[in-house]
Amino acid sequence: MRRFYPVGFPLLECRTPWLDRDDPSGVGDYETLSLLLIKYPLQVCPKPIAIEVTTISGTPALPPGNIFVGYGIQSCVTRWFNSDNPKTNGRDSELLSDLLSMYPGQICTNPIGIEAQTVSGQAAYTTGDIFQVYNPVSGFACVNAGQTGGGVCDDYEVRFSCPETFCSTCRTSWFDRDDPDNPGDREIWKDIQTSSYVCTSRVTYLPIAIEVVTTVSGSPALLTGNLFQVFDPHEGFECVNNQQQGGGVCQDYKVRYTCPKSFCEMVVQTNLTIEVLNITGRN
Numbered sequence: 001m002r003r004f005y006p007v008g009f010p011l012l013e014c015r016t017p018w019l020d021r022d023d024p025s026g027v028g029d030y031e032t033l034s035l036l037l038i039k040y041p042l043q044v045c046p047k048p049i050a051i052e053v054t055t056i057s058g059t060p061a062l063p064p065g066n067i068f069v070g071y072g073i074q075s076c077v078t079r080w081f082n083s084d085n086p087k088t089n090g091r092d093s094e095l096l097s098d099l100l101s102m103y104p105g106q107i108c109t110n111p112i113g114i115e116a117q118t119v120s121g122q123a124a125y126t127t128g129d130i131f132q133v134y135n136p137v138s139g140f141a142c143v144n145a146g147q148t149g150g151g152v153c154d155d156y157e158v159r160f161s162c163p164e165t166f167c168s169t170c171r172t173s174w175f176d177r178d179d180p181d182n183p184g185d186r187e188i189w190k191d192i193q194t195s196s197y198v199c200t201s202r203v204t205y206l207p208i209a210i211e212v213v214t215t216v217s218g219s220p221a222l223l224t225g226n227l228f229q230v231f232d233p234h235e236g237f238e239c240v241n242n243q244q245q246g247g248g249v250c251q252d253y254k255v256r257y258t259c260p261k262s263f264c265e266m267v268v269q270t271n272l273t274i275e276v277l278n279i280t281g282r283n
Contacts, residue, residue, distance in 0.1 A: 016044055017223055020056060038125045038134055041115030042077065042161045042222055046136050075211045075220035076167035076258065078107055079233045082119060082157035086144055094158045096139035105260055106208045108162035111136040115161075118154045129153050136160060167209050170264035172199070176215055176254035182241060187212075187255045189236035199259035205266075207233035209258035214251045226250050233257055 021039045022030045031053075036044050081099050086092040094116070099107055114136040116124035124131070124140075130148065133141035142153035178186045189207065199205045210233040212221035221228065221237075227245065230238035239250035 015052075016040075018054075019044065037114075038131070041124075042113035045112055075213055075222065076162045076164065076209050077211070077231065077233075078160045078162065078209050079207075080117075080157040080159045081107070082155070085155055086142065086153040087155075090145065091141060091143040092153050092156050094140040094156060095133065096137070096160075099139065099158075105262075107160055108166035111160035111162055113161035114140065114158055116140045116156050116158045119157055122154075124156060127154050162209065167211055167258040169258070170261050171209075171211075171258045172256045174254045174256045176252070180239065180241065180250040180252050184238065184240040184243075184250045185253050187237040187253060188230070189234065189257070191236070199257060199263050205260060205263040207257035208260055209233050210237065210255060211258075212237050212253050212255050215254050216252065221253055224251050 019031065019036050019040055021036055033044070033048070037046065081094060081103060083099060083102055084091070084093045096107070096111065100109060114134070116131075116134065118124070118127060124134070129142050129151070130146050131140065132143050132146055133139060140156060140158045142156060144152050147153060175187060175192050177191060193199075199207050210231070212231065213219060214221070214224060221231070221239075226239050226248070227243055228238065229240050229243060230236060237253060237255050239253065241249045244250065
């Protein structure tokens with residue numbers, strides 16, 4: 001198994017979890033970056049600067065050169081985007097350049113991760129389709145002509161993880177409304193949208209990203225090993241205990257949202273107007 005270290009972060013502070021997508025049966029054990037990016041979306045940077053490899057028992061494949069004491073991963077995740085259909089033009093093209101034009105301000109221009117799934121929620125890597133593009137720099141594309149046996153691509157949707165700078169431009173405070181006792185931890189957006197500290201329910205001000213971390217350590221949810229039933233800025237977050245593998249239970253999570261810049265600008269303008277009215281005595 002292997003893990004990577006992203007560009008631009010100190011080695012002592014930023015590393016992925018251990019990744020193990022293959023077994024040494026057949027021709028060997030393939031833990032190549034291109035395949036890991038698909039199997040573990042949003043958890044691996046596209047341009048690592050270092051790598052560690054060990055057996056699953058923990059024996060280093062090479063003599064260790066450094067001892068690492070921590071890791072870091074971005075937790076800023078956009079909503080799902082679905083702009084194309086493979087039945088209309090022979091491909092499902094969810095390219096970043098097109099999505100940036102179609103959804104201005106809702107996606108960062110420099111994503112660090114991408115995840116694709118079918119519109120029914122099936123992970124892309126389990127469909128058997130062959131992808132012509134699948135990376136955070138370019139986006140995603142599945143071409144019907146590139147499939148084996150004359151197959152047709154599934155209909156896919158994609159989402160991105162973005163740098164901290166994207167989420168920090170206009171975001172809410174943290175919300176922690178629930179605990180992970182039965183049935184689990186539900187931090188649903190509609191339950192808090194009436195708060196003055198979150199984007200309003202008007203379409204023009206819907207959240208554009210969501211961050212979820214544990215309440216105890218602040219670790220990004222994507223690194224905990226829990227399975228999530230809801231993880232979307234338009235819906236919120238939900239982790240259900242009886243849906244976890246091996247009888248595990250959900251950790252306790254908190255969430256916050258990134259709102260469109262227009263929402264923060266509107267709030268500032270409203271506050272200025274109220275302040276002027278108070279000063280002038282008009283109401």
